[in-house]
Amino acid sequence: MDREDAQPLALALASTIRHDGAGGVADDLADVAGLREWMGEQDELGAPDATEELRAEVVRIREAVRALFARAVSPAPPSPADAHRLLPVGEALARLNAAAAPEPVVPELSWPADGTPSVHLSAVHPGTDPGVRLVAQLARAAADFLAGPQRARLRACTAPRCVRYYVQTHGRQEWCRASCGNRARVARHARRQRERTAGGQAGTGGGQAGAGGKGIAASGGRTTSSS
Numbered sequence: 001m002d003r004e005d006a007q008p009l010a011l012a013l014a015s016t017i018r019h020d021g022a023g024g025v026a027d028d029l030a031d032v033a034g035l036r037e038w039m040g041e042q043d044e045l046g047a048p049d050a051t052e053e054l055r056a057e058v059v060r061i062r063e064a065v066r067a068l069f070a071r072a073v074s075p076a077p078p079s080p081a082d083a084h085r086l087l088p089v090g091e092a093l094a095r096l097n098a099a100a101a102p103e104p105v106v107p108e109l110s111w112p113a114d115g116t117p118s119v120h121l122s123a124v125h126p127g128t129d130p131g132v133r134l135v136a137q138l139a140r141a142a143a144d145f146l147a148g149p150q151r152a153r154l155r156a157c158t159a160p161r162c163v164r165y166y167v168q169t170h171g172r173q174e175w176c177r178a179s180c181g182n183r184a185r186v187a188r189h190a191r192r193q194r195e196r197t198a199g200g201q202a203g204t205g206g207g208q209a210g211a212g213g214k215g216i217a218a219s220g221g222r223t224t225s226s227s
């Protein structure tokens, strides 16, 4: 599992809100087909029937997760995708805990002859509705993530237009992925160019506010000389 997108389940859920590559925000869970596809990509999840009801429940968990992710990265700014409509923290916590409650689980120790001991959680009531089980599993995954060591390395990507959260894999990682780093460097370079131009031609005032989109196509191999 060395794929670039192999990530904790809670992060995978949060990441279903992403930039669409054209300056907007895409939602992979915008419809039932999207939910079905996303569930199919998550190795840890079962595959209950994708219904509108289940989609709404998963989106409610995602709202709670993103609100708590915003708290986790604070005082750094949260993802701009939903920064202005975040659930209050208390409500987010209550929502996660309520979602996990219908599926009580017990720890089970196993220790294969040729391996190391491990604990996995086993359902107390195996007959739980698969949709309820999936939502509970997402809520537990979020709780584990937030209470675990990865929370401290959670970041909101600051590249132009990116709205992703990511877990830093090394101390100086500034962006969620290489393409975001390229975009951020191009934007920084363009900003410096404008500042330089504006400085040399006082009075003509750049006036290119909001630039940045054009930089993507020109990113190949460009590097910014540090000043």
Ligand SMILES: [Zn+2]
Binding pocket: 157, 158, 159, 162, 163, 164, 175, 176, 177, 180
């Ligand atoms: Zn990014």
